[in-house]
Amino acid sequence: MLCKSNSPAVRRYIVRFVVSMVLYAVFLALAVVIFVHFRPTGPVAWLLAVLPALAIIGQIAAFGMYLAEERDEFQRHSGELALLWGIGATLSVTIVWGSLENFVHLRHLDPTWIYPIFCIFFGIAHGLNQARYK
Amino acid sequence: MKNRLRVMRAEREWSQADLAERLEVSRQSVNAIETGKFDPSLPLAFKVARLFETTIEAIFTDEN
Numbered sequence: 001m002l003c004k005s006n007s008p009a010v011r012r013y014i015v016r017f018v019v020s021m022v023l024y025a026v027f028l029a030l031a032v033v034i035f036v037h038f039r040p041t042g043p044v045a046w047l048l049a050v051l052p053a054l055a056i057i058g059q060i061a062a063f064g065m066y067l068a069e070e071r072d073e074f075q076r077h078s079g080e081l082a083l084l085w086g087i088g089a090t091l092s093v094t095i096v097w098g099s100l101e102n103f104v105h106l107r108h109l110d111p112t113w114i115y116p117i118f119c120i121f122f123g124i125a126h127g128l129n130q131a132r133y134k
Numbered sequence: 135m136k137n138r139l140r141v142m143r144a145e146r147e148w149s150q151a152d153l154a155e156r157l158e159v160s161r162q163s164v165n166a167i168e169t170g171k172f173d174p175s176l177p178l179a180f181k182v183a184r185l186f187e188t189t190i191e192a193i194f195t196d197e198n
Contacts, residue, residue: 007160074163074172133162133171 009069016062024055056115078129086122093117137194140168142186156185 006014031048034040040048063083070076094114100106143153143164150168154161157178166172167182174182183190 072159072163073175073178074166075160077172078162130162133166 007070007072007075009066009071010075012069013062013066016065017059020055020058020062023058024052027051027055074133078126078133082122082126082129085125086118089121089125090114090118093121135173135194136170136197137167139164139182139193142193143168153185157181 028051031051034048035045063079067076067079067083070079094109094117097106097109101108139153143150148156150161150164154164157164159178163172167174179190179194183193186193
């Protein structure tokens, strides 16, 4: 995964991404266990509920740092394109879903699905970019 | 933007990977520039020109 052909910025991004994913898993497990067994309330409950989301925000920040640190302008451009496609497709899907919820009572889409949806579109866009310039 | 990068690289018998290493960019970057799918920034264009010991205009043209 951390192969030598990757730029230093990519290698740092992968490390940060993996750390944030591990933190997400740990925070999520911690929140589930504590909510199930101790039923916290007040500020503790809020903090525990937000912890997994903070790890995801860390992941988003890691990609922002990658874009800031990548010295290969073409790779940076490719990352920016994938990001734009991911954001555009996610906004399109969620606005269509929201309209369907409002008018034809489609099942409610939990907002926590928005990030995974973005990741899918970002991944597809990044894969297509890589294939295009192989 | 058209360019003569592939020809100039071939004259020196460099692979895309060789050129990428000299320019400190990825091989995909060289491929994207050579095929006209990506226009390099001015600093990178100057770097390419310096490497080939010529001018930017001798490598890149603004014809479509």
